[in-house]
């Protein structure tokens with residue numbers, strides 16, 4: 567085992583788009599677990615769009631990171647040393663760790679991870695992790711698709727969106743997804759069972775494209791993106807439509823809010839319900855969601871993909887790529903291989 571540990575800390579707060587200088591790589595010693603703790607070697611690290619919010623000096627649902635503070639993130643790892651009765655060396659775990667090669671984590675906060683043929687380790691950061699649960703609760707309890715509905719999804723080929731579209735389809739809805747390349751649109755239509763995909767980067771008129779893909783209008787909208795895509799979807803909402811506002815990645819790098827609530831008048835004729843969604847609100851039912859998602863994944867009904875960037879030192883690039891649309895499905899970093 568190497569005697570050094572590497573970790574990323576917030577190097578400086580970005581203005582606008584983050585870049586490599588946002589992150590600082592530090593070498594430290596490998597920490598020793600205290601009573602109740604477990605030393606975990608990171609195998610896969612999750613990079614997520616919400617982390618952009620933590621780089622700002624502004625209170626939100628996730629606290630801002632201080633400059634110089636190690637960056638937190640979900641990890642799948644291997645227990646190296648344990649001072650907790652429930653965990654032994656060699657076991658795979660999921661935990662709320664940090665951008666580091668090794669971390670000591672509270673053994674009470676870890677959950678077991680069991681890889682199998684259809685369920686690779688990294689899927690516990692995606693379809694069986696926070697993004698999958700976001701999709702599960704947001705689709706079923708906010709968008710509430712029923713047979714015959716049309717559901718639109720933005721960020722459709724990403725971790726959350728790709729699961730949302732499939733769950734809406736399972737519920738009998740026609741599903742239309744916005745994504746940023748032809749390859750992604752093919753993935754939506756050929757692998758995930760979306761009825762139509764729109765490559766928004768090759769489309770000038772989102773509204774006309776949506777009108778063509780969803781001629782009956784939109785009954786449910788799962789919004790991961792915001793910005794002009796959402797502006798277009800709001801014009802197509804049917805009476806009593808449900809909108810889940812999950813993410814607004816199109817504006818995460820903006821320093822000010824450039825636009826007012828100019829689309830809200832459209833909610834009057836549609837009487838649509840627009841609801842913010844925060845996956846943490848459903849924590850009491852995470853186990854239930856995971857059991858169902860796992861069944862679908864193991865049976866092969868729920869398709870998932872992970873985009874893997876190799877090498878701990880490349881974690882910043884994996885994060886920055888989320889804003890360029892580099893990923894299909896869940897973006898993770900492969901930090902190390904399991905020991906033999």
Ligand code: NDP
Pocket residue numbers: 614615616696697700721722723724725726727744745746747750790791793795811812813814815816817843844845846888889890891892893894895896897
């Ligand atoms: P994704 O896997 O979807 O990755 C982000 C994707 O966003 C990119 O692949 C890119 O795809 C798309 N994107 C980036 N910039 C833009 C832009 N300007 N306009 C349109 N699309 C853009 O991430 P996640 O699935 O992890 O998260 C999706 C959203 O859900 C995020 O906004 C995230 O913050 C939010 N979220 C919210 C949660 C909650 O509890 N509220 C929980 C989890 C996630 P493309 O090629 O299509 O552009």
